[in-house]
Amino acid sequence: MVSLRLRLGKAGRRWLLLFHRWAGIVAGLFFALWIGSGLVMLYVPFPTLTETERLARLTPIAWDQVAVAPDDALRAGGAVGLPAAFNLEMRGGEAVYRIAGRDGNRATVSARTGARLGPLTPEGALRLATEGLPDGRVEPVERDQWTVTARYDPLRPFLKVALGDPAGTELYVSQVTGEIALDTTQFERAWNWVGAVTHWIYLTPLRARPELWRTILLWLSGFAALGALSGLVVGIWRLRLRRRYAGGSVTPYRGIARWHHLFGLAGGIGLSTFIVSGWISMNPYRWFSSNAAPAEIRAAYAGAPPPLGLDAATLRGFAEPGTRGLRFVAIGGSWWIVTDGLAGTQGRRAADGLPLTVDAITSAAARAVPGGALRAVEPLAGFDTYWYPHGADPRPLPVLRLRFDDPAAIWLHVDPRDGAILQRLDLSGRINRWLFDGAHRLDLPGLTGSRRLHDAAQWILNLLAAGIAVTGLVAGWRRLRRTLSA
Known part of the structure; x- marks a missing residue:
């Protein structure tokens, strides 16, 4: 029995080494591209009209x-x-x-x-x-x-x-x-x-077919995640801090393989975390709900308002000097007119011109979530763990956080200026906040409030990961060349 376990253990370690070696050869270039492109994305987001x-x-x-x-x-x-x-x-x-x-x-x-x-x-x-x-x-x-x-x-x-x-x-x-x-x-x-x-393999012919694009990225990033995790296991297994190898070395490798092992020990956890959380971002098996409020919540929040009943002359009275747009917004069965200008946004009720209030928003929201009652209203004057800026998404303040007691434990973040539902965050979304935003984007307490610290952490972890990727590419190319010439 002991002999069988030894043989199985030896075979398992051999297959683990082989899998990591060939997974690195296949996915190594993607590792390098993801790392380099991710650093670019820290400073240049995808084009959008703000x-x-x-x-x-x-x-x-x-x-x-x-x-x-x-x-x-x-x-x-x-x-x-x-x-x-x-x-x-x-x-x-x-x-x-x-x-x-x-x-x-x-x-x-x-x-x-x-x-x-x-x-x-x-x-x-x-x-x-x-x-x-x-x-x-x-x-x-x-x-x-x-x-x-x-x-x-x-x-x-x-x-x-x-x-x-x-x-x-x-x-x-x-x-x-x-x-x-x-x-x-x-x-x-x-x-x-x-x-x-x-970074996203965002080529037009592929991205124009959303499900095909998603499936390819799920399988590719999943395979890459297994390759990274297998390398982390191998790296720890081959590390010796007490009974060291010949010459007092902690690693049995030489040359480029030695550097690959050492970079893996220093940055393997970071690289594995980046790759696994990148796989999670593709929402495998639809584990996580969308952060956008679904149509049924928006419809219930809007209600069924009567006609506006305003003529053009009356409408002008809602505008401020320099108004660049008026939005007609339904909230709680009433029409509200929101003025948009370079100086800011303001909402007033169409029927009487009264300003939009927190009470009006919460009254409408109380009927918005099926199967749940509104249990708490939390005004946020500053950013916190679940409402914070990221890159090109600055996110407004103040904001209202509305908590419901439905089975999904939904939170709604609402802009008190115009009553817009900015985000729907259920329990799965709050878990995803840590598994993706925290692990992949490093949106972590202590880092989200300081762009300098956040970027420094990204650069350190990504440079260590780049060391793993580059040394792995060189070692893999040499192995592949020897295999092909044999």
């Missing part, structure tokens, strides 16, 4: 252009039921209502004539986007590297306008609605090829 950028490109509402009431605009836009989004803003020199239906359909209605506007022409896109720059060029785009994700689907196709400015800015204007959906610069595009595109 709300600040969007508002900066809008001109203040020209109220002499607004003659159509909001209810008439909804009818002209063909909205069925309560819209998912309903805004008034400028499109070039024309005031327009933008309507997004809950079925994904979009409509743009002239606030001057009440006519539903048709697809934007290339000439119109050029006038809208170039802002007087003489060298603009327009190119039709259905889907490309920067608009590959499904969230852009309701806005396709696009007209990509190259402004010809020193930054190499390109604007993506929706032909459906005429709104600017994305801006990119030459700097962002260049660095993202060696950053997010490489």
